[in-house]
Amino acid sequence: MDYQHLITFIMEMLGTIAFASSGAMTAVEKNMDIFGVSVLGVVTATGGGLIRDLVLGITPPGMFRDPVYALAAIVTSCCLFWILYAKKEWLSGAFRTTYDKIMLAFDAVGLGIFTAVGISTAVQNGYRDNLFLLVFVGTITGVGGGILRDVLAGETPYIFVKHVYACASIAGALFYILLQEGFGQVTAMFGASALVILLRFLAAHYKWNLPRLKGSD
Amino acid sequence: MDYQHLITFIMEMLGTIAFASSGAMTAVEKNMDIFGVSVLGVVTATGGGLIRDLVLGITPPGMFRDPVYALAAIVTSCCLFWILYAKKEWLSGAFRTTYDKIMLAFDAVGLGIFTAVGISTAVQNGYRDNLFLLVFVGTITGVGGGILRDVLAGETPYIFVKHVYACASIAGALFYILLQEGFGQVTAMFGASALVILLRFLAAHYKWNLPRLKGSD
Amino acid sequence: MDYQHLITFIMEMLGTIAFASSGAMTAVEKNMDIFGVSVLGVVTATGGGLIRDLVLGITPPGMFRDPVYALAAIVTSCCLFWILYAKKEWLSGAFRTTYDKIMLAFDAVGLGIFTAVGISTAVQNGYRDNLFLLVFVGTITGVGGGILRDVLAGETPYIFVKHVYACASIAGALFYILLQEGFGQVTAMFGASALVILLRFLAAHYKWNLPRLKGSD
Helix, strand or coil: CHHHHHHHHHHHHHHHHHHHHHHHHHHHHCCCCHHHHHHHHHHHHHHHHHHHHHHHCCCCCHHHHCCHHHHHHHHHHHHHHHHHHHCHHHHCHHHHHHHHHHHHHHHHHHHHHHHHHHHHHHHHCCCCCCHHHHHHHHHHHHHHHHHHHHHHCCCCCHHHCCCCCHHHHHHHHHHHHHHHHHHHHHHHHHHHHHHHHHHHHHHHHHCCCCCCCCCCC | CHHHHHHHHHHHHHHHHHHHHHHHHHHHHCCCCHHHHHHHHHHHHHHHHHHHHHHHCCCCCHHHHCCHHHHHHHHHHHHHHHHHHHCHHHHCHHHHHHHHHHHHHHHHHHHHHHHHHHHHHHHHCCCCCCHHHHHHHHHHHHHHHHHHHHHHCCCCCHHHCCCCCHHHHHHHHHHHHHHHHHHHHHHHHHHHHHHHHHHHHHHHHCCCCCCCCCCCC | CHHHHHHHHHHHHHHHHHHHHHHHHHHHHCCCCHHHHHHHHHHHHHHHHHHHHHHHCCCCCHHHHCCHHHHHHHHHHHHHHHHHHHCHHHHCCHHHHHHHHHHHHHHHHHHHHHHHHHHHHHHHCCCCCCHHHHHHHHHHHHHHHHHHHHHHCCCCCHHHCCCCCHHHHHHHHHHHHHHHHHHHHHHHHHHHHHHHHHHHHHHHHHCCCCCCCCCCC
């Protein structure tokens, strides 16, 4: 199934670029130096998988056995830094609006594929029957990097306050578990990714929010 | 020893409810949505055990092998959220005062039993003779969830600034190690729990504080 | 090679004292109590090695198998606390200036030796050929404690915003990997430490900073 691996790899790369960019952009807005920008980019792109591997007892974690994702995250972060360094006016205005829209799409793809890859990793390590663990590792692979990004930047994690984000990942994880019983891993992987991406677009478009006590601001 | 397991389970459940409630309440006060409220509830209730299991190399961590505690934490957090959503006035006033008193009691029970269960887990995994490790895992099982809660909420961890909290846990851990030599695990477990609960009530009642440079505020 | 172990031990102790002091000082400035001061001291001194060991799958982590460093960090933190408790005026003025200079030297020694020990640990555990992992564990052993210190204190991690710090550690890690091919572990260890120390002194003296978008403040 060569196509399957290629498509997975492309989706993971789009996700890595989107996640690294969101980390790097957060760091730029906190006026970190280029080292901080790179670290926040890498942490956002690979942190979810790192937590997953620690919980599953996979050492050294996958990001060190196949460093292509970490390197892609570093390159992405540095490029973003130098572009913004040269063109500071791009931090706002029409360019930023277009950039944010592209990144929203990449980010949705990343959230979808990372959630699916997270569960797939747990299944391959023999945890197919532990539903709670599967949902957890799928979701943490998707959203863990963003949580670490916000904690390191001193922010309340985005996923706790804004829009339907982690819930899209949880829904995808549950859909994966449902699909793998009847249709196998490959269908589950792409079906779950597609659902997450769909939910994220709907949530962003219709500004879905979960209820909270004092209302949304 | 059926009674022993039942009592341990009831104490752990009281602790889970108290810890989840404190996480959920912190999230409500930060105006997080119901997802954030649930996550902070679960993290506070199970985070200490999670860190303990990562340090001891127990994978997947216990919270995934026996998810009843995580589920209890989620249910507790959601109930608290919906009650406060329906009755916002309960966030302050006489209801809150009574609630805080009950939670103080539950929390003390939880701190005691979690400390004892933490050491017991390490002993069962063959680390009986490593005193420093035993004290660490006992204390981190008791207070680790609260530290993660405060970091995720962007607060200075409570246990570093207010009242005698972690010290009660450390005292209980040391008492456990002392008791297990002469009286076995069961006595050590309940003796240590009882000491922690006693110390917490005394500390709360007499407003014990550890010294700091600029005085308590 | 008795001398080698002795020198390594002395360098690690100087680093432990410097790292613990920086954690304890941060805690004092946040008005934490003596427990918080001790915890932040220990976390800063041993946190880097703890993350390294979790990533490498070494459980329980080294800080529990040889608690002398954790104990040295606790003693250092408590001494600093009581000295400042007795002599609050030492928090500023000429004493503080001298103290900061000594600590800068100790800290550079610690950063150097911790980076080298981190890589050496990974090599001993069979990861000699994974360059990315070696650089990561060397750097995280050097700077991880400081990151945890700042996260727990609610600060943006120092290493993301100020002076050339982590980069000195990364340069040392790369130098170690280069040296170990031709000259063996011992030379690599001391050569890499020396380079880190040199870079830190140069960076502090000439106020080297990495570029950032909005300039240094």
